[in-house]
Amino acid sequence: MTALLKQNIAKHISLSANETEQFCSLFEQKLIPKKSFLLREGEICKFEGFVTKGLFRVYHIDKNGFEQILYFAIENWWITDIDSFTTETPSHLFIEALEDSEVLIISKKDKEFAYANLPQIEKLFRVMTQKTHVALQRRMIDNLSKTAESRYIEFTEKYPQLVQRLSNIQIAAYLGITNVFLSNIRKKIAVKK
Amino acid sequence: MTALLKQNIAKHISLSANETEQFCSLFEQKLIPKKSFLLREGEICKFEGFVTKGLFRVYHIDKNGFEQILYFAIENWWITDIDSFTTETPSHLFIEALEDSEVLIISKKDKEFAYANLPQIEKLFRVMTQKTHVALQRRMIDNLSKTAESRYIEFTEKYPQLVQRLSNIQIAAYLGITNVFLSNIRKKIAVKK
DNA sequence: TTTATTTATTAAACTAGTTTAATGTTTTGA
């Protein structure tokens, strides 16, 4: 059950078999059917999750009712609201399954236990947070400098497997444009070819 | 010389006087005159810095020659290109002093020494990276959902002391708009009052 | 299988933000 998780940890740091086992034993599996929520706005996020099956979206709803997608998570990705989780304040985010999904969950308490007792875990999460931060910095620069059209093209090139599983509405909410405009972009690209 | 730095560390984690002293001794002071660079595109970023005086901007130049500002750093802020620093690949960023500045620098080697020998330092940087990541997530959502006008207003409210030290050109590059449009926004706001 | 719901597309009017260029103001530096 935790095979994918072990593989994922090994990608970031080298951890002894023993420590890996101990750490993984702190997770429990949760099944999340399509359209249900792992987290809702207003709740305090008390977990960190590792997706082993399915697809989630992590999004915000602004005061005008529009949704902005912070990121998607498929197999092998981690999900949490790091803001709510670390500060223990109510979340501004929703985490929703877009497909029937399976996720390995570790509670805040158990994660703190791991930090205190498995010295390498601190490094694991430092390294992972750094990597996601770098990715977000790049996305920030892209959003500041590139047109919606090139952001869309780059998104489809970078995550082809993800694009097939997403509606254009979801992709538009990630790119920060309307689905109507995304439709125009897609038409323009199709004509070019 | 490292008083500000010690104070900053204490804000994030509790570290013994001895460990604090050891860690701070790894930094050396650098003076960066206005308009000179701490890092240029193409260089590998081999340091992490803590600003004790002055003002920096961390920015990217896109292929059309436009500048996007990732963040500013004044006294008490950390600066590095975390991407280049961790992956040891050439940077896509410039770090430039906008005022005569002073910065405490720790080299990659010494930082690794600290990770290996001062167990709490791993936590320090995990916590700091988490906090900057949360801030960037919030900015990402704002950029996806808010108009330039409200982003400008919120920026001036959040960083009033910074706004006074920045030209409108710099603020516009941070907000992701042209300085001409920022001028329009400022006029509109002034008329309202 | 039929109906209801969600999704994608198109069009047309609109608005937020850009571009270019000109003008006055402030800052910098020799």
Added chain:
DNA sequence: TCAAAACATTAAACTAGTTTAATAAATAAA
């Protein structure tokens, strides 16, 4: 202290992206 450079503002034409609404196509539900 004077000239040059950088900065802020304004105007006017333009373009990227939105809004609303209608229609067709695909999916889900009963």
